[in-house]
Amino acid sequence: MHLLLQLSLAASALASAIPAKRLSVANSTIGPYVAPGTEYLSLPDPEFPIKFTQRHSSFANPGYISAVQPLNVQDLSTMVKSFNKKNLRYMATGGGHGISTGFARVQNAIDIDLSKFNTIDLDVEKNLVTVGAANVLADFADSYTGPERKSVTTGNSPCVSAIGATLGAGVGPMQGLHGLMIDSLRSVEMVTPGGDVVTASQTENTDLFWAVRGAGAHFGIVTRATYAVYDATNRGEHVNADFRFDSDAQLGLLNLLKDWDSDEVFPREMAVSVTFSYDHVAKMPTISVSAYYFGSYEAARPYLQKLVDLKPIHWRNETLGWNGMTQAAGFGQTFAKACVRGRYTTHFSAGIRQTDPDTWASVLAKFTDWSAARPWFKGSIILQRYNAKVTQQVPAEDRGAYPGEILGRWSTYDGPNHDVEVREFYQPLRDAIYRTSGFASPQVYVNYAHGDESPEAWYGPSLSRLRLLKQKYDPQNRFGPGFPVSGKPYIIRGQPY
Ligand SMILES: Cc1cc2nc3c(=O)[nH]c(=O)nc-3n(C[C@H](O)[C@H](O)[C@H](O)COP(=O)(O)OP(=O)(O)OC[C@H]3O[C@@H](n4cnc5c(N)ncnc54)[C@H](O)[C@@H]3O)c2cc1C
CATH class of the missing domain: 3.30.43.10 (Uridine Diphospho-n-acetylenolpyruvylglucosamine Reductase, domain 2)
Structure with missing residues (x-):
């Protein structure tokens, strides 16, 4: 049979x-x-x-x-x-x-x-690494950490598939040094929507190679991907610092983030992730900051000092191998949370170019009040800051379909019966952030998007070319249901969403 x-x-x-x-x-x-x-x-x-x-x-x-x-x-x-x-x-x-x-x-x-596509091959002479579709970011980070002291550009979360992240762009702490994961991507082996096995790169199937770098889930199944490998900065060691603040530090932190909006001020070697949450046990808002610096402690110190000056409740820093960054982040808690399966989690995100402290203060006040009144809601607002210079310097002809910059907002709650309430709460907040984002129209990183935004917000100016390629490679529209280029309205559990 x-x-x-x-x-x-x-x-x-x-x-x-x-x-x-x-x-x-x-x-x-x-x-x-x-x-x-x-x-x-x-x-x-x-x-x-x-x-x-x-x-x-x-x-x-x-x-x-x-x-x-x-x-x-x-x-x-x-x-x-x-x-x-x-x-x-x-x-x-x-x-x-x-x-x-x-x-x-x-x-x-x-x-x-795709679990069986789980091999990793190193080409030490050519400074390349090839990973399979099942290899997660932790495997990818661990792939090149021998005496060669090399590094790859990876994401924040250990359990996301390396290729899965790359198909949207692949953002992560080393973005300031080497750009997005798509900027390091050299070629992919893939099965097209028609079932053909092809290689796509800057010299073969170039239109597919362009499309997979930002809209990859639309154009078939990528089985293996090859990335550039770099000499590791600071002999492979980086500084990881975690801070916890109470709400008194909020305004100072927002102003600091505003200062760090400039890529001339915020260093390439650094990445910061700020999480605003509500602690239902202590009944108070909390703020935590994870900072990475891919260099020595001496070089990191002036930037960390700015956070120390905001008087954290406690903080720590350690110097460790760059590939240990995600395990160490968030006082060692991020790894476990990001790898859990089966929770009821979604995110409402917005791409921002700039921080408007007044808008953020108002959003955070609403978030705190709303969370405090709902014990079932375990949401956070996460702001990620990377230096975008390297990505912006990639020549237009070498860029993929990915259009923008990002911010992530996440929420976990107890099930579908609160979908409407959560969405009604987040939508105006997201709109407020869009209005002061520095973008002329809403932009969102497709891998962090909720799914109810528009194709223009996910793909920006790449949309018309993507639609043409979709007609060519996937006219039956079998791929990319998460963020369709056609932008059809969503139906969840039989209802328009
Ligand atoms: C906790 C958490 C942390 C995250 N951290 C980061 C981060 O640091 N950086 C970042 O850029 N993103 C991050 N993301 C977003 C993540 O990159 C995207 O959600 C991505 O789509 C996940 O890929 P996956 O293969 O793990 O997921 P899946 O659910 O398996 O796949 C997602 C979509 O991609 C398609 N797909 C998966 N693999 C392939 C393939 N090989 N070929 C073609 N299509 C494929 C699937 O069919 C599906 O449509 C994070 C997400 C979560 C939940």
Whole structure:
């Protein structure tokens, strides 16, 4: 029996509420669709949470009726072609950290789990590293930390897929030094929406290479990606400093962030993430700051001193290998939180070029009052600051589809019954931030977006070219449900959202 047939059977089994089947191992009788040994399940199945990558957030999740783990790129190519022929719905899972209202539109679908694409290859002579679709940012950061004292440009969160982050742009603390992850991307191996295996780079399939750097989830499935590797700054060591403040420090901190809006003042070697939350136990707002400096403590000290001058409740700093940055950040707590799976988390974000302290003070006052009245709400407002000079200096012909700069805002709450309330609260706040963002129209980093913004906000001036490429490569619109270039309205649980 073909895998394809079995997957279709799984769909009808679910529809008639027959209990799920065991984990099956495909064998040679599966024929042309999958390689022998390919694992797949019909869902639900108790093996699914154990053997397949689970989603970080349960907000607006895709609805799967089966899941399959292609063994290699040929296997994946055959599957995509077969699923297309049968008009089956599917979506790839890399690190499972994507969140979008748009995923809720993917129902009765096959989860193409990329866990088997998990190899990392170093090319020490050419200063390149190639990672698979399943390798997360922590693997990527650890890939090149031997005596060569090299580094790669990675993101903030250890459990996001390196390729998943790159497909949106890939922001992270080393952005000031080496730019976004897309700025270090040299080539990708991918299966196109039509199922062909191709390489895309500055010399091959150049239109696809442009498109994957900012709108990558739209143009097929990237199986492997090759990145530039750099000589590590400060012999591979960086300073990690964490601060906790009470609300008395808020105004001083906002003014400091305003000073740091300038890339001439905020150093390339530094990155800062500021988190505003409400502590329901202590019944008070809290502020924490994680600062990274890719250089010596002496060089970092003048910048850290500005934070110390704001009188933190406590703070610490340590010097450690650059690849330990995400594990150390947030007093060692960030790693654990960012890697949890299955929480009800979403984010409402806005890209900003500048900090307007008055707008922020008003937003934070509303956030505090609103949070205090709702014990079920565990939200934060996170402001990330990177030096954008390197990214802006990338010549236009070498840039990808990614248009803007970013800020992230996140919230975790207890389930769909509060969706409307949370959204009604966040929307005007987001609008207020947009108005003083320094952008002429709303901009949002697509990987941090909520899903209800517009394609213009996600893709900016790249949109018209993306739409043309979409017609060329994915006319059936099978890919990129999270942030569609068409901008169709969203429906969640049968209701317009
Ligand atoms: C806790 C947390 C921290 C984050 N930190 C950062 C950060 O520091 N920097 C940053 O830039 N972003 C960050 N993000 C955003 C993250 O980059 C995006 O959510 C990204 O889409 C996650 O990719 P994934 O493969 O892990 O997720 P998935 O949910 O598996 O995939 C997300 C989307 O991409 C598609 N996709 C996944 N893999 C592939 C592939 N190989 N080829 C084609 N399509 C694919 C999926 O089909 C889906 O549409 C963070 C997100 C979370 C939840």
